[in-house]
Amino acid sequence: MPKQTILKKKLALTVLGRCLSLLLVTTIASVGTSAQTSTKAKRPITHEDVWLMKRVGAPAPSPDGKFVVFSLVEPAYDPKDQASDLWLVRGDGSAPPRRLTSTKAAESDVTWSPDSRRIAFVTKREGDEISQVYVLDVVEGGEAQRVTSLSTGAMAPRFSPDGNTLLFSSVVFPGARNDADNQRIAAERKARKYKARTYDGYPIRRWDHWLDDTQTHLFVQPLAGAEPARDLLAGTKLVTEPGFGGRGTNAADTLDAVWTPDGTGVLFTATTERNAAAYAPVETHLYLVRVSGGEPQRLTNTGHSYARPTFAPSGQTLYALRTPTTDGKVYHLDRLARFDWKDGTLSAEALVAPTFDRSVESFGITPDSQTIYVTAEEAGHEKLFSMPARGGEAKLAFEVKLGCYVNLAIPPRASAPLLFANWESAVNPAEIVRIDLPAGRHTLLTTFNTTAAEQIDWQPLQHVWFTSRAGKRIHNMLVLPPNFDPTRRYPVFTFIHGGPHTMFRDQFFLRWNYHLLAQPGYVIVLTNYTGSTGFGEKFAQDIQGDPFGTCGSEITEAVDEIAKTFAYVDGERVAAGGASYGGHLANWLQATTTRYKCLICHAGLINSESQYGTSDTSYFRELANGGPVWEQNETWRKQNPIRYAANFQTPILLTIGENDFRVPLNQTLENWTILQRRRVPSRLVVFPEANHWILRGEDNKYLFQEVHAWLAKYLR
The missing domain is CATH 3.40.50.1820 (Alpha/Beta hydrolase fold, catalytic domain)
Known part of the structure; x- marks a missing residue:
């Protein structure tokens, strides 16, 4: 049949x-x-059910794969009653999760040391005026120790390959060479008797806040001794470019920074074209800066934007998301690009799976550096695909008929490939799972919401x-x-x-x-x-x-x-x-x-023309409508709701x-x-x-x- x-x-x-x-x-x-497996009497969903479900964050597995750290938000209608802490669960699921932190402030940006003993994270604890980086010994236990003390705060920490130094980002004032300069400039601005925002270029707003002239910079902080954090970008020509910035997010710019395999440099993404956003696509490129100092070196060519660089465990290959910018199209897939890496140079750039007609959402590389697993959207789901690390066809790992796998993470030093992710569906709030590839299924490592669901x-x-x-x-x-x-x-x-x-x-x-x-x-x-x-x-x-x-x-x-x-x-x-x-x-x-x-x-929007001029983004709208608004082509004239106001009658x-x-x-x-x-x-x-x-x-x-x-x- x-x-x-x-x-x-x-x-x-x-x-x-x-x-x-x-x-x-x-x-x-x-x-x-x-939830359909339960035989108990069920009831209609309420707003309390939705809002008070525990919110399980992305998995951060230890390099050896034995443990997974994640954030857990225990929400409340009154923000002061909400709790957000770090939890730890064994990667094999042999023990229930346990709480690592218990403080009023939330923790974020969790990262592991190479020896799988310590974690670094960002939080604002008692005595902190702004968020700082803390380090916690997961094996020995005890209290987390603060390791940064910049007046401008810290975010996105990363341990060096030898575990002795932290790389992190901070938002600083232009021209500041050290923290004393940042404190001085902040005090001068606070003492001003006037309040005004002044701009000479685009953009001026993002999401829900006005932009200013501060910049995201990279810092290194030795974990031993009393040496202060050092700004790797201070005094460089790169940060004096009018269009300098990181990859834009709804909050602050991010530089996607990672250590080079030998620990002598830092690879990051940045742009020098942010001030052109009103009339052109903004490209972000891969840069290399040496920890010893010097001018950052741009490693990628015009024509694409790059994001989220990641080295293979072997240290011989770099991967990054790549998006075209020069063909005038309104949308592109994020595809995975591969580079050979040797002595601080990139070569042999190529797409890993050039015929894969899906956008890569998250990806991880197996410990032997031979296979890449990615998650990608497809027909209502986010599914898991595999592709040869040196290039080839992407293949569906197994069919997904319910829910989405997101935030894929693969520990680089596990004895065998281990895949961790969040899994959720419309009737299953998100949990941490370990994916069993041969069986084509997953095992729940957390069950915070299953009873409520x-x-x-x-x-x-x-x-x-x-x-x-x-x-x-x-x-x-x-x-x-x-x-x-x-x-x-x-x-x-x-x-x-x-x-x-x-x-x-x-x-x-x-x-x-x-x-x-x-x-x-x-x-x-x-x-x-x-x-x-x-x-x-x-x-x-x-x-x-x-x-x-x-x-x-x-x-x-x-x-x-x-x-x-x-x-x-x-x-x-x-x-x-x-x-x-x-x-x-x-x-x-x-x-x-x-x-x-x-x-x-x-x-x-009701008026495409005024939306073009007042939104925090405009060039996308020009591409979508086939030209700038003043040219008044057919799309601007015929696909603008306000021009049909005489027809409005539906409540x-x-x-x-x-x-x-x-x-x-x-x-x-x-x-x-x-x-x-x-x-x-x-x-x-x-x-x-x-x-x-x-x-x-x-x-x-x-x-x-x-x-x-x-x-x-x-x-x-």
Whole structure:
């Protein structure tokens, strides 16, 4: 019997009244460790269930693989009641995890010494005015010892290959040669009688804060004796370049610094083009600076950006993520590049798996330096792939039908390959796992959330595909409400992901938890529209020059196909909404269709033209729309929601964080003014302490109350 026929028969048996379209294939994933194994009475999910689940951080295995350190956040609605500490678990799972630290301040940036005895981490303890690096002997125990004392603080520590020196980063004032200079400049600025921000170039803002002239530098700190930390970049020509900076993140720049195998130098990523971000892509390159001093040497050529350099355990090969910059495309895969390394020089650059049409999320190299394992997004999951270290075809390690593997880590000095990661799904909050490659499964090393998850009435996501009118295969996931009855008909909320270059994943989503959205009795549709990642580079690039049109149509097509196929889906009671790019698309649906009973828009643009000029990023928007705004090409004119304001009539809920610089407050205010002028039923909620994300527990709880009330008003 053909495979497609078998799938159709199975689905017909599982869902009463379901009529399977020839265009639709559904796979219902299940796993033995999921919440469905419990026989106890279950209850609908609550915001408390979501927000108070323990948050297990990324695994940091010891070099020999015997232990894994990770952070554990024990959340609370009041931030002062929240705890975040380091825990330790044996790599073989032979003993339960134990707490390593117990302090008020959180710890971060954990790293191991080469002998697998000590860890270094960053925290702010009693007496510290700013975060510093501490070292703890895991084998002997005792109290952690502070090893840095810079007035500008410390982050991202790394032990030298001999374990005697720490490399770390600090954010310093330009021109400062030592900590005394930093203290003097800070005092001078504090004594100013005026307050002003002055700029001569781009960028000026990032995420939720204004930028200043401080820079991220690299320091080395001997662990023996009283020698002070030394700034490896102070006085170099590199840091005087107007566009100098590290790889930008939502917080501070990072330099991705690693020691060279012989310990005589430090490899890092940096840019000298940050000031060109308004009109060109910003490339980050690999640099080498000697610990003995001197000018950093750039090692890579123009045409690509590089990130996260990592040496193979053999010390003879360097790997880094590489992204093209010169072809004018709006999206590229992060691919793994390989370099031969000898005597401080790079040669023979090549892609490890040039035909691998997925973006590398995390990677690790086996102790024999022969194989690389990577995680990559694919159709709602983050899966594990292997590739020969010297180059070759990437292969799926084993099929993944539930959840995502993230934060892959492979200890470099283990006697055999050991793979550790976080694993999570929509019904399994994240835990630390050890991956068993021959068996194609994992073993849980932590179970902080399993008991709580078993008490909740939720089901794994259903994967659904359909072929759009344009001939594209479009992936979706369905979230079913608690106490699900296939004989009932449920209203639908199609939730739209942001990005656009992200993907709806089978994960435990904190800020917009899928099952909490479904809790009042909705079927949630999650569509990976054109522009999403995890479906190949071209699929993500196809949004260029067509930012809203195709993907907006696909979102509505998905709802219609699913309503025709599943008898429990009420195609007459449908709402749509999303956040960030999902909010952009909600406003596009407002402009172009009356299909939906109501809409929800969080942090969505209403005016592409003013968004271009006020967001913290602009060049991406120029690429996406096919030129600068003043050229007024067809995309700017025809795919801008505000130009269709005469069509606005669908009731809409608007929410926004006041400190959002990615989609600034002005976008929501423009939208609000138009809606009020048009007398469209609407509601505005502004969170004064929030940025692009609603991260305070009580704020997030109120957000869900508003969302549920809005949906109930128009769907129930």
